[in-house]
Amino acid sequence: xxxxxxxxxIPDLQQIRIRNRKPVLDGVPAALxxxxxxxxxxxxxxxxxxxxxxxxxxxxxxxxxxxVKEALAAGADEAFLVLDDELDGADGSxxxxxxxxxxxxxxxxxxxxxxxxxxxxxSGQVGSRVAELLGLPQVGYARSIEINDSSAVIVxxxxxxxxxxxxxxxxIVNVLGDINEPRIPSVTQILKAGKKLKEVLxxxxxxxxLTGLPEINMVSNLAPETDRKQVKVxxxxxxxxxLKTEGVI
Amino acid sequence: MAGVLVxxxxxxxxxxxISAARKIDETVWAVSINDDNLAQALAAAGAxxxxxxxxxxxxxxxxxxxxxxxxxxxxxxxxxxxLSSDRRGKELAGRLAQxxxxxxxxxxxxxxxxxxKIECQRNALGGATIATQYIEGPKVIAIRPxxxxxxxxxxxxxxxxxxxxxxxxxxVIDFKPKAxxxxxxxxxxxxxxxxxxxxxxxxxxxxxxxxxxLGGEVACSKPLATDKKxxxxxxxxxxxxxxxxxxxxxxxxxxxxxxxxxxIRDARVIAAINTDENAAINYMADYIMxxxxxxxxxxxxxxx
Ligand SMILES: Cc1cc2nc3c(=O)[nH]c(=O)nc-3n(C[C@H](O)[C@H](O)[C@H](O)COP(=O)(O)OP(=O)(O)OC[C@H]3O[C@@H](n4cnc5c(N)ncnc54)[C@H](O)[C@@H]3O)c2cc1C
Numbered sequence: 001x002x003x004x005x006x007x008x009x010i011p012d013l014q015q016i017r018i019r020n021r022k023p024v025l026d027g028v029p030a031a032l033x034x035x036x037x038x039x040x041x042x043x044x045x046x047x048x049x050x051x052x053x054x055x056x057x058x059x060x061x062x063x064x065x066x067x068v069k070e071a072l073a074a075g076a077d078e079a080f081l082v083l084d085d086e087l088d089g090a091d092g093s094x095x096x097x098x099x100x101x102x103x104x105x106x107x108x109x110x111x112x113x114x115x116x117x118x119x120x121x122x123s124g125q126v127g128s129r130v131a132e133l134l135g136l137p138q139v140g141y142a143r144s145i146e147i148n149d150s151s152a153v154i155v156x157x158x159x160x161x162x163x164x165x166x167x168x169x170x171x172i173v174n175v176l177g178d179i180n181e182p183r184i185p186s187v188t189q190i191l192k193a194g195k196k197l198k199e200v201l202x203x204x205x206x207x208x209x210l211t212g213l214p215e216i217n218m219v220s221n222l223a224p225e226t227d228r229k230q231v232k233v234x235x236x237x238x239x240x241x242x243l244k245t246e247g248v249i
Numbered sequence: 250m251a252g253v254l255v256x257x258x259x260x261x262x263x264x265x266x267i268s269a270a271r272k273i274d275e276t277v278w279a280v281s282i283n284d285d286n287l288a289q290a291l292a293a294a295g296a297x298x299x300x301x302x303x304x305x306x307x308x309x310x311x312x313x314x315x316x317x318x319x320x321x322x323x324x325x326x327x328x329x330x331x332l333s334s335d336r337r338g339k340e341l342a343g344r345l346a347q348x349x350x351x352x353x354x355x356x357x358x359x360x361x362x363x364x365x366k367i368e369c370q371r372n373a374l375g376g377a378t379i380a381t382q383y384i385e386g387p388k389v390i391a392i393r394p395x396x397x398x399x400x401x402x403x404x405x406x407x408x409x410x411x412x413x414x415x416x417x418x419x420x421v422i423d424f425k426p427k428a429x430x431x432x433x434x435x436x437x438x439x440x441x442x443x444x445x446x447x448x449x450x451x452x453x454x455x456x457x458x459x460x461x462x463l464g465g466e467v468a469c470s471k472p473l474a475t476d477k478k479x480x481x482x483x484x485x486x487x488x489x490x491x492x493x494x495x496x497x498x499x500x501x502x503x504x505x506x507x508x509x510x511x512x513i514r515d516a517r518v519i520a521a522i523n524t525d526e527n528a529a530i531n532y533m534a535d536y537i538m539x540x541x542x543x544x545x546x547x548x549x550x551x552x553x
Binding site: 219 | 309310311312315335336337339340341342343344346347348350351352353354355356368372373374375377378379380381382383384385386387388418419420421422423424425426427429439463471475476482488489496497506507514517518519520531532533534535536537538539545548549552553
């Protein structure tokens, strides 16, 4: 059984500066979504106990080929990439069509893993869209996954409790950020990652029609105004005095 | 536009969606799945409810629920759907959007109708920015809990609807309720929020003590609840937790990643205590104290 892990390339959020309330994305390095790494770790753990192959799947611009090395170092066996500048920042409806079509090209897929939300948008819709496109069952907010031959027992964590679900494979699972602690690859693993198999396709290699999709338009995207006082206090007494003057205690 | 369809499995959230829907259109359709109480409550708030009763349909099966809602949409001929952005709603949102060929926005904190556009606000870039976006064409919009007041009394109706569902793809074999933490940090005037700077779980009693002295509630950063499990997830501030606007937020040992600060930036006064003088949280704070939080807590508890 092959396990596909969908991973999204995002700008490294720690390095985004705000200027005149606008995010400055120029020169910000690319990274993989944080929760996507939990999805990868979940896949690698299943592979280590039950065998099979972990294939990382990503759709984005050319840079993805470099970014995805981190996933190959952290335990993925192969990468399946769809690279096209048009996919840079594309809407979830576009990404879903691309990912679903790519998954159709991969053999013997039993499990398709996503993170509960991407690191930048945290919208959490692509996994659900792919499930619909492939006509597969899905389980979101997974806290644990146990594979038994042709089915899985998955714990879906909801606000008010845990739902234990039995579902037959293949299934799409969106994992929670706290399902595991992703491993940090060693230097040798990083060096070896460059040699792992990468299948790279372009958009035109896929039989999909991207016209007529719903459009999402951006009116504005601004950082909220903040004007905090940033006063340093050097003792608890000074702090208490300041809070009293503010009238909050 | 022929009305707006709302759906949530939770009564409180569904009532909030009715309020949000009324900003868009007077006609509000609603769906209830195997839940008579919900159907009655929504009708009592003025919605025209389609009540689906079908033992083969479980709300845990996102694909089946999306298929059922599609059948309702075909009947009422609208293409605007509001869902709740709780976990059930968010998981459903993308699937339903795919079924009806819609654009989808989740975690929406406010909607504004500008002519024929429904402008939606949501956090972007991990919470660093607030994006205002609108969808062209059919739309599925998932709205954050408590973004709108629950709808008041109205004059609705309930109509039974039979839907066709393929065999269940998902079997729920058990449900383990979480020990309920009924705290509502969003309503608190004072929050004492603690992060990974806290050395061990036993020290939490001092934090609780301090919160009680101040007449506030204990809140936390995400890892404290989801990784360490020292506090309930109800107490998380931030992008995947709660958005709070207390008079005072006392932040202890929290680094200030944007996913956290997005939940506290509306506080009136923020005081941050951190051993790191360059912690990002300091740029978000009115009062900054570079100190070990454990010492500060001890002293505060003595002096308050
Ligand atoms: C999609 C997504 C959603 C997320 N949603 C949320 C969310 O809703 N809420 C949230 O909080 N996080 C969220 N996160 C996680 C977030 O990115 C950070 O990892 C998290 O907020 C860090 O928590 P922290 O500040 O407690 O821990 P750390 O970043 O580890 O910071 C600990 C701080 O404590 C200080 N410290 C250490 N010892 C002491 C001491 N003795 N006294 C005083 N200070 C000390 C350190 O200097 C440091 O600044 C999300 C992440 C992602 C990817």
